Amino acid sequence: METNLCVAGFGGQGVMTLGKFLATATCDSTDKNVTFFPSYGAEQRGGTANCFVVISDEAVGAPLGDVMDDLIVMNGPSLNRFIKTLKPGGTLFINSSIVSEETGRTDIKVVKAPVTEMALEMGNSKVLNIIMLGVYIGFTGVVSPEVVWDTIEHKLGKKPKLLPLNKEAFEKGLEMGRSQR
Amino acid sequence: MSRVFMKGCEAIAEAAVRAGCRFFAGYPITPQNEIPEYFARRMPEVSGTFVQGESEVASISMVYGAASAGTRAMTSSSSPGIALKSEGISYCAAARIPMVYSNISRGGPGVGSIQPAQMDYLQATKASGNGGFEMMVFAPASVQEAVDMTYKAFDYADRDRNPVLILADGVIGTMMEPVVLPEMKTEEEINEIKNAKKVWSCTGHKLDYKNRAWIEPGHWLTSDMQRANEEAEKLYESWKADVMVEEYETEDAEVVITAYGISARIAKSAVNILRKEGIKAGLIRPITLHPFPYDSFDKLDYKKVKAVLDVEMSIPAQFVQDVEIAIKDRCPIHTCLCSGGNIMSRESIIEAVRKIYS
Amino acid sequence: MEQIYARTKTIQEDKVSGFCPGCMHGTVMKLIGEVLEEMDLVDKAVCTLGIGCCGLQMDYIAYDNITSPHGRACAVATGIKRSNPDSLVFTYQGDGDFASIGLAESVSAANRGENISVIFINNGIYGMTGGQMAPTTLVGMKASTAPNGRDPKEHGYPMHMCEVLNELTAPVYLERTSCNTPGNVVKTKKAIRKAFQNQLDGKGFSMVEVVTSCPTNWGMDALKALDYIEENMLPEFPLGVIRDR
Incomplete structure (x- = not known):
């Protein structure tokens, strides 16, 4: 069993952090093989950012596969760029606040989450990635939510003030993901 | 751990x-x-x-x-x-x-x-x-x-x-x-x-011309230079004992992929998929590129091997030059290449093997 | 009879110098050796040699030495000193090495305030390779790669390394000396001693620029070369302490 996930968006949307939290949680809590591979533009700010997470029972071949089982898309350009890599029957997670739902495909599942709006409602636009991570975990159950939260908590350890907000964001996401199963 | x-x-x-x-x-x-x-x-x-x-x-x-x-x-x-x-x-x-x-x-x-x-x-x-x-x-x-x-x-x-x-x-x-x-x-x-390196390292020595540390990246005398080259050559020869290689599913292989580093890892997963399809693919992955594991290619059964597929992220291919030396014209060599920052795709390796196989 | 002077033991007894007649590398090599002995530092000394005639002394000196890639002596010295702070590490470099190909390494080591000492030999010309133009070649001075003499319109002006480094904050000691008179030789020795003492005191980057001659490539005999230093080199490269902190 191998899951290939691509997370794509604008630089600054926390795309890398999302992928890294998921991969780290998998490493820490399971004996599965897991890889995280980031792909940046040359710019330090803005531009596109995407990363690839592979979770597998066997040794991981390509950390950047040709075909994705799951695709998380945080902005419009990323949808256009990556939609063709999603396998038939695969799941697309979209930030429905700013991404058009027109995928041009009928052979995939679509999980919608208006994470930009949700984050703004919560008073911090930066937590959209944590909400989306919750959505992904809630929908797929690929790793237990408790383990993912432990990882987030550990990584944010230096900024404890942010923990309650992130906890709320993660749980809202989980709920939204679970509800669309 | x-x-x-x-x-x-x-x-x-x-x-x-x-x-x-x-x-x-x-x-x-x-x-x-x-x-x-x-x-x-x-x-x-x-x-x-x-x-x-x-x-x-x-x-x-x-x-x-x-x-x-x-x-x-x-x-x-x-x-x-x-x-x-x-x-x-x-x-x-x-x-x-x-x-x-x-x-x-x-x-x-x-x-x-x-x-x-x-x-x-x-x-x-x-x-x-x-x-x-x-x-x-x-x-x-x-x-x-x-x-x-x-x-x-x-x-x-x-x-x-x-x-x-x-x-x-x-x-x-x-x-x-x-x-x-x-x-x-x-x-x-x-x-x-x-x-343990005190004898030759530049850390200060008692006043004695013979015992000083003398780091010489060259020599005035041609005889000294040649001797240094000869000693180095002996060292390089000794590395034959240090060859490291991974031979994966090569015993009965009809198409042998060869690759190193990231390409080899992707190629290995391609071998697994191809084997499930019934295609007898294998992989030789040099772990030491120098010394190069030429012997691994001698062990192949060339009555069975249709071709070797060189997989690398370089255009033109470079690694293939050592593969050619290793194969010594015993079978055809094909290449599966990408470059420019593109990462080797498993699908293209599988495609290339299927093509050779059919 | 009481012996009041002997050759420094830091130079091998049985070696005959391969430096040209009138060359001052031998003089400076001797001064360094004497200072090392007088300060009881021979056991701790590590000399990083530049490429060119300055590197010839590797065969004569009896203390630890390493030949650096051309121009990189200050970088090599950085590596040695940082990983072995107890050593006394000094570079010995010519003008092509220190001020041309190694300009980045020299200025950067000085700017970091590396706790090393630099002995910089400025004779205004490339010696070993046969008299090519150096960054310190005087205006009008002929060189094999400037056959009509250095022309400011084409080649710019001689580079004053003491003054260049004096623009930086970190260096602690910059002095320009010469070996053209007995008095200047004594001053050069004092300067080397000071550069070494600064290092022992952990003060940071010190450089002694020694204005010397290259009779062979200047195309004159040793005595004329001394006059040439006095009349031509020293007006361009005035002697003295540029910085002492």
């Missing part, structure tokens, strides 16, 4: 620290900036030295100096920066100074692309600088291997008094993967290693 989730570059740096590396000098270049950055944080914790050199040229010279003073020392760069380091690498090889360096290689030539590539094969294995010196070259295919090789590289370097190269690429350098880190060498062990 518990595993930790680490980025290739950072894991390489941590492995070096654990191997007793106490001097690092480097210059920023993508995609290996996490190596100097990691050392900058880590070295003060172990009473080691990190210097951001004014250039690659200066950084390798600093390493040449530190290693000449008996300290386990390392530098790192990516393709264009490695080219600049060739001066100092050649000096280390000439003066027989042990040091380790890594090339987290990217697209080329010129400034090339900042994305991963395997376009420094010939430079790494045949001519990393002037004067025909040779080095052991390791090609990791996972973060774990990068860690293990870096750790061991310091032992090889000290054993041979010669530079050792870890030739990784931007994928291995920037990806994160679970690793089990090797044991941290103790202060006593590190001092012992340094003291």
